[in-house]
Amino acid sequence: MHISEGVLSGSVLISGGALAAIGTAIGLKKLNYDRIAKAGILSAAFFVASLIHVPIGPANAHLILNGLVGLLLGWAAFPAILVALVLQAVLFQFGGITALGVNTIIMALPAVLCYLICSPFLHKKSTLALAAAFVCGFLSVLLSALVLGLALVFTEENFFEVAAIVIGAHIPVMIIEGLITAMCVAFLKKVQPTMLPGFPEK
Amino acid sequence: MKPEHFKYNLAKSIFFLLLVSCFVLILTAAADAHRxxxxxxxxxxxxxxxxxxxxxxxxxxxxxxxxxxxxxxxxxxxxxxxxxxxxxxxxxxxxxxxxxxxxxxxxxxxxxxxxIGLTTTEKRQPTEESLPVKNILIGIGCIFGLSAIVAAIRKRKKNSGHHGDTEM
Missing domain, CATH: 2.60.40.3580 (Immunoglobulin-like)
Structure with missing residues (x-):
């Protein structure tokens, strides 16, 4: 899901960087003191998740976990994912420093969108909450694949072809991430419901 | 929410998430890059x-x-x-x-x-890298360190400045 250095044209890189900067600024604004530990740990989880290769399906796909990060952090997913991507680029040569902005948008924007869509359901009945969590994990990867296709549309000719390939390759990842997100939410609902977004404050 | 209660919650959630990240780290034994x-x-x-x-x-x-x-x-x-x-x-x-x-x-x-032009160059091959455990640890360390720094800055602001920062 990472775009390497030197693939995209300058204008795409710059607009990606600008959007990522806006998202990160909003995220930092919303990241108050009490959420920092959570953000750091989810950032670390995102950082290592990309090393887990999913050996099902036709292509090289790995876990992303952006749905989980988004669901638990909301807008703060932007800085969390940005930091993890910097370290992935430096330490694992995933993506690249110039493509950082675009990669952040690819992974963090769907995370925030899915957070906005799914988080209202988390404190409903447990089946509904689990379904919402699954959708969040599934949808965020799907949307990431679409944004990736969109970023590549200016360099690789056919948007639909690229998007179809990426989405096809990530179908197993989508299902697995949906399950992981649902499992985490089920666990947190039992053990630590205050960690879920929108916990009714007393 | 009482402060002690909250502190307890924070410690509990940190512990839980540490467990999760350890689990993920172990999973990476089967890991792979898409480089x-x-x-x-x-x-x-x-x-x-x-x-x-x-x-x-x-x-x-x-x-x-x-x-x-x-x-x-x-x-x-x-x-x-x-x-x-x-x-x-x-x-x-x-x-x-x-x-x-x-x-x-x-x-x-x-x-x-x-x-080019030499009869044969020896086949240069990059050494096959095994799982970069060291890099994983460096990365996680960096992230935790950074969170600690941000937390320290925010805390100083919170203590010195206004009181009502309760969007959560």
Whole structure:
């Protein structure tokens, strides 16, 4: 899901960087003191998740976990994912420093969108909450694949072809991430419901 | 929410998430990167190119483009199903071989002009990297350190400044 250095044209890189900067600024604004530990740990989880290769399906796909990060952090997913991507680029040569902005948008924007869509359901009945969590994990990867296709549309000719390939390759990842997100939410609902977004404050 | 109660909650959630990240770390034993590796060597007047993904899978039908030192395209082609590609040296110059494996995956390999024309260069191969455990630990350390720094800054602001920062 990472775009390497030197693939995209300058204008795409710059607009990606600008959007990522806006998202990160909003995220930092919303990241108050009490959420920092959570953000750091989810950032670390995102950082290592990309090393887990999913050996099902036709292509090289790995876990992303952006749905989980988004669901638990909301807008703060932007800085969390940005930091993890910097370290992935430096330490694992995933993506690249110039493509950082675009990669952040690819992974963090769907995370925030899915957070906005799914988080209202988390404190409903447990089946509904689990379904919402699954959708969040599934949808965020799907949307990431679409944004990736969109970023590549200016360099690789056919948007639909690229998007179809990426989405096809990530179908197993989508299902697995949906399950992981649902499992985490089920666990947190039992053990630590205050960690879920929108916990009714007393 | 009482402060002690909250502190307890925070400690509990940190502990829980640490457990999760340990679990993820263990899972990475079966891990893999999706980085693309490309390497090339010369035999006689032919350049052989091999490519594969970090998982060891060969790059089938990846687009290879060869540039000279000035960045001019000399030739291009597709890798076969074994991730291989070969071509005759078009001229004696620094060669830059670029692989575009699609979906944003890209790798490069350079052959200096000095290596061309020698009968055979030994096959240079990048050492196969095992799981970068050290890098994983460095990365996690960096993230936790950064969170601690941000937390310290926010806390100072909170203590010195206003009181009512309760959006959660």
């Amino acid at each position: 693309v590796n490309l390497f090339a060597w010369i035999e006689g007047d032919t350049v052989y190119v091999e490519s594969k993904f970090g998982s060891g899978r060969r790059v089938n039908a990846g687009k290879i483009t060869v540039f000279d030192s000035g960045g001019n395209e000399l030739l291009s082609g597709m890798t076969n199903e074994n991730g291989e590609f070969s071509f005759k040296v078009p001229k004696k110059t620094d060669l830059k071989i670029v692989l575009n494996a699609g979906e944003g995956h890209r790798a490069e390999w350079s052959i200096p002009a000095t290596e």
